[in-house]
Amino acid sequence: MQWNDSEGKIRVAVEGYLLHEMSCKVRDKDSFRIVNLTNKSPNTISRFLSALKSFYKSMIRLKYYPHHNPLIDEQAILHSYKEEVRGVRENKPRMPSVSGTEDPIIHRRLTDSYFKIINEEWQPQIIDDMNLPYRVYQAGKKVNWSQREMLIARMLFETGAMVSEIIELTVGDYRQRISHQEVSTFNKGSHGRKIKFLRFSKDTVKRLFHYIDTERKFFDENHLEFEQLPDDAPIFLSANGTAYTYHAWYYHWKRAMIVNELSLNPHKARHWFVTSRLREIYNVSKNEAEIQQRKNELIKYMKWKNPDTMNVYEHHFDEAKHREAHEHMLEQMAQREKEYTKQGKSSRKPKLAVLETTNIELIDEELQELLEELE
Known part of the structure; x- marks a missing residue:
């Protein structure tokens, strides 16, 4: 330029x-x-x-x-x-x-x-509101989010990904992973190279295929189902049948937040994911060695470091261990969603619980640097 x-x-x-x-x-x-x-x-x-x-x-x-x-x-x-x-x-x-x-x-x-x-x-914020995803889902329902908007919101909270990493997914990104709960995607600074994977719940997988074979098929000019789509076909389509964009998506997100009086930047979903994973790490780990091991697994999953540097240590990343811990988190999310839905509508709208980093004893300097990578 x-x-x-x-x-x-x-x-x-x-x-x-x-x-x-x-x-x-x-x-x-x-x-x-x-x-x-x-x-x-x-x-x-x-x-x-x-x-x-x-x-x-x-x-x-x-x-x-x-x-x-x-x-x-x-x-x-x-x-x-x-x-x-x-x-x-x-x-x-x-x-x-x-x-x-x-x-x-x-x-x-x-x-x-x-x-x-x-x-x-700058100091990283830690979002410590366990019901935050379900509040967002309810906000979307009130403004009649389509399957597409609801699916993207669920993937944001379940994967910890940036919005663009989800919106720009292709059918081939899903097909190339062994697990049916995963997709390959790019990372900030990877120049479009698919160097990381995202993992989401089985319920989101069902929603994904339902969207592709119904709403997406309707807007696709050729009306193709999943098995008929080429690998380079975008998963998310606009109403014009073109690849969905961040700005088009953000309109729907912002409208839902305004109507429901929620002040929430979509990037906070990423902070919420990391906070939840860190809490889970401390809850399930028996000693400091296990805590450090699980921290490293999370670092590898999020691709916070320079990807070229981290490739040297790629063989140390045991994806199976992350899947096990992540699956437990997804199961808890599913259970909490059911409990939250049963509570019904509440007249009082609780504020987001945002905790300062310095007030959490378990977050040491290393974790603060780790959280800074989110931005």
Whole structure:
């Protein structure tokens, strides 16, 4: 790509640089991105972003850059203030306050930056609400989620995967695994290579095949059933018969959360999965050696480390041991879902129980680093 590409491409490049070169945590927020520092982030990030913003301001003013400034959130400009605060120099950008040449701004303006830095070191959250999946499923039912949306939500909580890893699954991803409860998928940073697998419950397998042979078949232009589909066919289809996308899916997720007054980012399903697995590890392990072994199994399953590095140790990963522990977790989820459904509707909507990492004695420094890999 080039420096004068569209603002969308520039933002993708900057976000990737913040993530991989500056060890920041970047997450979506309305029309902009929030940047959290970590203990590995340099103290020059604000200057880096400020320099880029100034560079593109200059290029736009000199008419070398034909697009909007990629480092500026246009929506913030529209909604936060109506008129531009002008400087003393005609047709020139306002000088910074430290220059002493401009009258001070009497009111505080919200930053117009597309990448907004939060000046606190990022800390992973631990979602400790055992009924969270079932609250989401009920929320989906109230807004009439289709089989597709409900299936994706269940796979999110049962596998610990990122949304894109599920939405972009193909029929071949399912066929190439030995177990009928597993699919192969890519990982963040694997450049599309299918280097990890996801595992879900037997009930979700039934729902998956029912979706493929009914709802999906209806939207497929050739109306093919599972056995007739080619390996490269996407599992999830839009109403137009095209491959489903994250943005199309997020519309349905967000609507369900708003209608049911739930403030829940879909990425929190991934945090919930890890919290549940860690709790299970401590519950079933008899000694520290078993705890460490099961931690390593979870690390391998989630592919938190550099995949090329972890390939060296791939033979140490016993998938059967993870299946055994995971199966126990899925059985408990199925039992809790039945119990939760029997409770019926409740007039009170409990808040998510979010525990600070520092309040959980069992989460040591190693586990905190492990959780940071989720982001």
